[in-house]
Structure formats: C-alpha cells, structure tokens
Amino acid sequence: MLGERGWLFGGLFLTTLATLMLELLDSRLLSVLTWYHLAALAVSLAMLGMSAGAVFVFLGGARFQGPEARRALARYSLVFVLAVAVAHVANLCIPVSMARGLAAMDIAPLAVTTAVLAVPFFLSGVVVTLALTRVGSRIGLLYGFDLLGAAAGCLLVIPLLNHWDLSSAVFATAAIAAAGACCFARLAPAPRPWRAPALLFGVLLGGAFLNAGSERPLGILYAKDKYLHASRVQFSRWNTHSYVMAWFPGAGAPIYWGAGKGSDAFRVEMTGLTIDADAGAVMTRWDGRRESLAWALYDVTSLPYHLRSGDAAVIGVGGGRDVLSALAGGSTSVTGIEVNGILLDLLRGSHRDYTRIADRSDVMLVHDEARSYLSRTDERFDVIQMSLTDTWAATGAGAFALSENGLYTLDAWSVFLDRLKPGGLFSVSRWFSPDHVSETSRLLALAVATLLRRGAESPSEHIALVTSGSVATLLVSGAPMAAGDVARILEVAGRLGFQPRLLPGHGSPFEALERIANSRSFGELESAIADPHYDYSPPTDDHPYFFNILRPGSFYRIARLEGFGVGGVVFGNIRATTTLVVLFGIAAFLVTAIILGPLLRSGRPDMGGAAFGWSLLCFASVGLGFMLMQVPFLQRFSVYLGHPTYALSVILFSMILFAGLGSLVSDRLRIDDRDWHVALPIGVALLLLLLVLAVQPVFDATIGLGLPARCLIAVGLTAPPSFLAGFCFPLAMRIVGRVSGDASAWMWGVNGAFGVVGSILAVATSLWLGIQTSLTLAAAAYAAFAGFAWRLERVTR
Numbered sequence: 001m002l003g004e005r006g007w008l009f010g011g012l013f014l015t016t017l018a019t020l021m022l023e024l025l026d027s028r029l030l031s032v033l034t035w036y037h038l039a040a041l042a043v044s045l046a047m048l049g050m051s052a053g054a055v056f057v058f059l060g061g062a063r064f065q066g067p068e069a070r071r072a073l074a075r076y077s078l079v080f081v082l083a084v085a086v087a088h089v090a091n092l093c094i095p096v097s098m099a100r101g102l103a104a105m106d107i108a109p110l111a112v113t114t115a116v117l118a119v120p121f122f123l124s125g126v127v128v129t130l131a132l133t134r135v136g137s138r139i140g141l142l143y144g145f146d147l148l149g150a151a152a153g154c155l156l157v158i159p160l161l162n163h164w165d166l167s168s169a170v171f172a173t174a175a176i177a178a179a180g181a182c183c184f185a186r187l188a189p190a191p192r193p194w195r196a197p198a199l200l201f202g203v204l205l206g207g208a209f210l211n212a213g214s215e216r217p218l219g220i221l222y223a224k225d226k227y228l229h230a231s232r233v234q235f236s237r238w239n240t241h242s243y244v245m246a247w248f249p250g251a252g253a254p255i256y257w258g259a260g261k262g263s264d265a266f267r268v269e270m271t272g273l274t275i276d277a278d279a280g281a282v283m284t285r286w287d288g289r290r291e292s293l294a295w296a297l298y299d300v301t302s303l304p305y306h307l308r309s310g311d312a313a314v315i316g317v318g319g320g321r322d323v324l325s326a327l328a329g330g331s332t333s334v335t336g337i338e339v340n341g342i343l344l345d346l347l348r349g350s351h352r353d354y355t356r357i358a359d360r361s362d363v364m365l366v367h368d369e370a371r372s373y374l375s376r377t378d379e380r381f382d383v384i385q386m387s388l389t390d391t392w393a394a395t396g397a398g399a400f401a402l403s404e405n406g407l408y409t410l411d412a413w414s415v416f417l418d419r420l421k422p423g424g425l426f427s428v429s430r431w432f433s434p435d436h437v438s439e440t441s442r443l444l445a446l447a448v449a450t451l452l453r454r455g456a457e458s459p460s461e462h463i464a465l466v467t468s469g470s471v472a473t474l475l476v477s478g479a480p481m482a483a484g485d486v487a488r489i490l491e492v493a494g495r496l497g498f499q500p501r502l503l504p505g506h507g508s509p510f511e512a513l514e515r516i517a518n519s520r521s522f523g524e525l526e527s528a529i530a531d532p533h534y535d536y537s538p539p540t541d542d543h544p545y546f547f548n549i550l551r552p553g554s555f556y557r558i559a560r561l562e563g564f565g566v567g568g569v570v571f572g573n574i575r576a577t578t579t580l581v582v583l584f585g586i587a588a589f590l591v592t593a594i595i596l597g598p599l600l601r602s603g604r605p606d607m608g609g610a611a612f613g614w615s616l617l618c619f620a621s622v623g624l625g626f627m628l629m630q631v632p633f634l635q636r637f638s639v640y641l642g643h644p645t646y647a648l649s650v651i652l653f654s655m656i657l658f659a660g661l662g663s664l665v666s667d668r669l670r671i672d673d674r675d676w677h678v679a680l681p682i683g684v685a686l687l688l689l690l691l692v693l694a695v696q697p698v699f700d701a702t703i704g705l706g707l708p709a710r711c712l713i714a715v716g717l718t719a720p721p722s723f724l725a726g727f728c729f730p731l732a733m734r735i736v737g738r739v740s741g742d743a744s745a746w747m748w749g750v751n752g753a754f755g756v757v758g759s760i761l762a763v764a765t766s767l768w769l770g771i772q773t774s775l776t777l778a779a780a781a782y783a784a785f786a787g788f789a790w791r792l793e794r795v796t797r
Helices: 004-033 036-058 067-093 104-133 139-163 166-185 195-213 290-298 321-328 341-348 370-376 392-397 410-418 440-453 483-496 511-517 522-528 552-565 568-602 609-641 644-668 674-702 707-737 744-769 771-795
Strands: 233-238 243-247 250-252 268-275 279-284 310-315 331-338 363-367 381-387 420-431 463-468 471-477 499-502
Touching (some): 004 036, 004 104, 036 104, 243 341, 279 341, 310 321, 321 331, 331 370, 331 381, 410 420, 410 440, 483 499, 511 522, 644 707, 674 707
Parallel strands (some): 310 331, 310 381, 331 363, 381 420
Antiparallel strands (some): 463 499
C-alpha cells in the first residue's frame, strides 16, 4: 500500500504528465484549426493558465490551508479532468476564423478559443500549486516528481499520436489526469473520495479506446474558415506531423498546378488528399505502364523531366504525383523522400494497388526529412525536384513560428546543389502572381545567393524561370546551362503554352527579376532586393521564414491602403500579422484580468518599496528570459529535427527536465553567497551567447545523422543553459523570503505574466530580426537578472 507521500507524489507526477501532454496536443490541434504560427500559442496558454492558477491559490487564504487544502486538491484535480475533455470537445465545434481585421467579430472567435484552451491549464496550475505548497512534504522531492511527470508527458505524446487520433489521445490524457485525481483523493478527509475520479478514469479510458477503434472517430468540424464534411471522407488519420484526410475517388481531368496547352484532353481517376485541413495532394490511379503517364508532363512543375532523365529525387512525395512525372520523363530511378509517414503508409498499404508506385523496383520511397537524408546519402542525382513542398498552412500564415520551412534556406539549398551530378538540375516550384507581390523574387534571390556562396561568377547563367498560371518553376544548375537546355526550354514552353520569365542569355520581362538574377556579388544582390515594404532577402537557418516577406513597419500602411484585396503571399502575411497583434491584445487582457488584477486588489506585500521594486524586476527578467530562450530553441530546432512536433517534444522535455534539476540542486547547495547571485545568471547568458555562435556549425556537421542522434544533440545543446536557468527562480524566491512571507503570489504572477509576454515577443523578434536575436535578448535578460538580484540582495540584508 502506498503511504500518504506516495499518493501525493503519484498524483503530482500524473497531473504534470497530463498537463504537458495536453500542451503538445493543443499545439497539434491549433495547427489544424487555424494556422501553424498559432501552435506556439499552446505554450503561452499553458504558462498563462498555470501562473493564474498559482496566483489564485496564493491569494486564496483559508480556503487553501490545512485540511481545506487537501479537500481543494481532490476537488480541483477532478474538475481539471473534466476540463481537459470538455475543452477539447468544445474546440472541435467552435467555428474559429482567422482574424481578418481588428473588429469585434474578427477578435471574438479567437478570444473564445483562447479562453477555452486556457481553462484546463488554470486548473492544473491550481492543483500543482496546492500539491507543491499546501499539502506538506519535502519540496525538493515534490518538485522532482513534478518535473519527471512533465518530462515524461513530452515524450509520451509522440507514440500516442502516431497510433491514435487526436481526440482519443486527449481522452487518454484526461484518463491519466483522472488517475492523478484518484491519488489526490486518497489524501482528502472524506469517505471513499476516490470513487468519482475512478469512475471518470474508466469512462475516459474506455472512451479513448472506443473512439480510436471507430470507423469515424470524433473529429474537427470546422477548420481554417471552412466546414469539414465527414461524409465525403474515405480515410482520416492523425500523427505527429499532420491530420490527413483522403476523399472518395473520382474521375475527370487531371489536377495540374500549372497546366499546359492540351492538358484538358486527358482523363484520370484521382483520390484527393487534404493535409491539416488545407494543404492539398492527389493520388492518381495508375496501371503501371509508363506510356500511360503522358498527361503528367503537361504541368510546369514537370519541366525538369523534359530536360533530364536518369536518377531523380523527389522532395515531398505527397500522393505520388511528382514520382509519376519523373517516371513519365524517363527517369531510370526515382527516390521519393517524404517526412509524413501517413502518406507513405497510403502508398505502400491501402492504396498500393491504386497507385502502383510502391510496386516498382525503380522507385524507392524513403521515410525521412529530405534535408537530413540528402546530407548523408552518397547518391547523386540528375534532377532534384521540390514542387510546392511545405504546407499551405505555413504559406498562408507567413510561417510565424513552427512551420516546416527548413527546406527554403541558404544552408539547405547548398546541400541540394551538392547532391546534383555534373549538369544536374534542382527544380523548385512555388506560387507566382504577376499582378501581386509574390514569393518569386525571394525564391530567385535565394537561388542567386546559393550560387554566389558556391563561387558562381554569373548566377544568371545557371538559372531558368518558367511559369504557367499561378505557378512558377525555377531550375538551378551547379554549372552554366548549355545552349541546348535553353533551346529545349523554349521549345517545350512554346508547345505547352508556358511563359519563360528568365532564361540565360534572354533576360526577363520583369525588371526586378532580371536585376536580382544579374547580381554578381552579395552587395549587388542586396541592392537588387532592397525594398522599403517587402523583405526579399535569402532566408537562412537562423531566419528561415521564407514565406514572410512583409516588413513589420509596413503592415499597417499596406493593410490600410490596399486592404485584404492584396493577393499573393502578402495576403497571408497581413492575416498572420493581424492575428499576432490580436493575440498580443488577448494575452495582455488575460494577463491583466487573471494575474495582475487579483494581485493589485490584494495589495502590496509586506516589504519595503525598494525591495519590492527590485523583486519585481528579478521575476520579470526571469520570466521574460526563459521564454526568450525557449521559443527560439523551438524555432531553431524545428529546422534541425525536421518537424515542429519533434522540436516541441524534445526541447520542452530537455528544458523542463534540466531546469527542474537545476531547481532541485539549488535547494541542496549553499547559494546564499552574493557571488552566486551574479555567477549563475551570467553563466546562462554566456552559454546562450556561445550557442548563438556554435549552433549553426553543429547543425551543419550533424544534419545528416538520423533523428535519434539529432534529438540527443538537441538535448545536449539545450540542457546546460536550462540547468543553470533553473537556479534563478528559487534563488530569487530565497532572497525575497528573507523579508516577506506573503510575496510569493506577486512573484509567481509577475514571472508568469512576463513569460506570456515573452513568448509572443520571441515569436515577433525571431520573425523579423532572426532567431539569434531572440537568444541574444534572452542572454541580456539573464544578465539583467544578475544585476537586479545583486541589488535585491543588498537591500534585503
């Protein structure tokens, strides 16, 4: 039988495990309901809710003291269980729309969703604070179980979501929370208090299994401004990467991204795929004969296969369309690289006989992140093709925080060009709009910068750009294109009705594109892309936001003068920036209403004005610094690990575990000496500045390793600063505790409030100034903490 301490430790472990699982699952939910940049909102909401819950307990007085604390612990843990399930079901039904402006009708749905998502975290904050501070046990051991549960939750999400749908995973999470409530109920002075949470545990776990085994599990009704009609869905499945829906097949004209003349003469049978409720792909029924694939060469994305056969690599297999184009063009071998396992499972499993791609000996399907795979393979290719590979969710959002854009950086393109055979072609297709600002200028600037880095004297001789409708295909060669290649492009374009926009020796009808292509140095390129409103600079791993081209100072002017009639990628940038502004307003309101408001009403704690002021600065700098460190780590390692969910799981695991270990060690060491108040936060700052310098060389040297190895490297890089950062909060609390016994609520609240603000500030800073800038600001915040803590220590002696 477990003793009283065992039930307390078990309940805390299970509650924090469920809390972190919910945080990660909510990030996946938000990336489907809205756009990818809102996935980071789950991190902010978790901090907001848990900080508000802590303040609620600290200001609760007699309600949370003595035997009442145990009753409250059992009661609030039970309500937390219900909130996890109810909030999830509510968010499946709320018709969330993206903010299109600052009117009340634009803000209201987002505000409701934000509030609903925050409720379970508030309740978790109440439960965790009660367990840590009001029930009575060794705080070091309690905190150890707290951090172990949270770290385990970060890792458990990946296998759970890879085998179950999202709703089943959330119900399982609620069942874990119910198990925690059962443990806490054993501490309450009441007869059989565990019956209600035990019943909930059985119902929720049974519901999770039943829902997972259902042909039509509980799913999202409304996402990205449209209803999802489940009756038309043949297949749906979740994993850590995406939510994939396959529609019932139909026959008709092939779906082309950029159709050529004569393409309407063909008929095929197709099954449409929708990824995260918006990105599209198509699986085509095929009889296995190359001669029946003539239709596939009528798309501008297939242009490289009119020029080269031989060995091809396709980045982003999707439904297999580009693999078919490569086969139609006579490729002798095709390597298809796909990061999303669901898509490969379809091609290899249920739709194997439908597409016949996986049956072919000349096709190899690889489940991996393309950049990592191509970094470590010894193979060389005649064509490497990347057609509209990202997600439309990322494009539409401006790729604010956690989207898959590590394929569109200087560092990535250098790898891709290195994997070409002599004379090989790297083909990239992206959206094009001759009437609006589009991605094409930045795409071309990225190609020119990559060639300049490789030593090309005249990049324009290596590049061709051809369009059809709203799609442009860019061909880049490591060597100058031969005259025969240019003639062949002109012949194909004339026959299929494509529009050459830039060719070696032929210039471009667009002055801006020609100016970029003719740049012979980085200085000339910088001059060619200079624009007061739009950022066409080549993205790097430190600043990987290929899809965000709107400068922050131009947001209001462009949105006001041109409105949402703006087309191309700028439309998504305006929408994303508007959403970020709205989120900042919502977060500021919630911070004021549920954290700062109650603190102000409670009055200042019993301490001098100077001590109070320095205390506030200490905890504000810790909250700000930690989130200015955490969010950039998530962004930076998302590129390295290949997907945002991996980054969320691994980085949160590492930071929670090692910051928690730092807090535990701080409780055991004598750090009351004034030197520690300066040395520890300065150590965090120095480690962060070292990472700013070292992380790219480490990434370049190890990007070709397998995912497990890269995960271990990510933990190794983030653990040291996280460990030292874990000392700072308890260090400051220990100093404050010397002069005031009732200041805990203020310090927890201010730390949480600035953590929420810091998470949003980090997203904006990384977006417009670079991820390294956010980490540098984090270092500055910890250095400032050293000064504030030194002053606080002096005035409290």
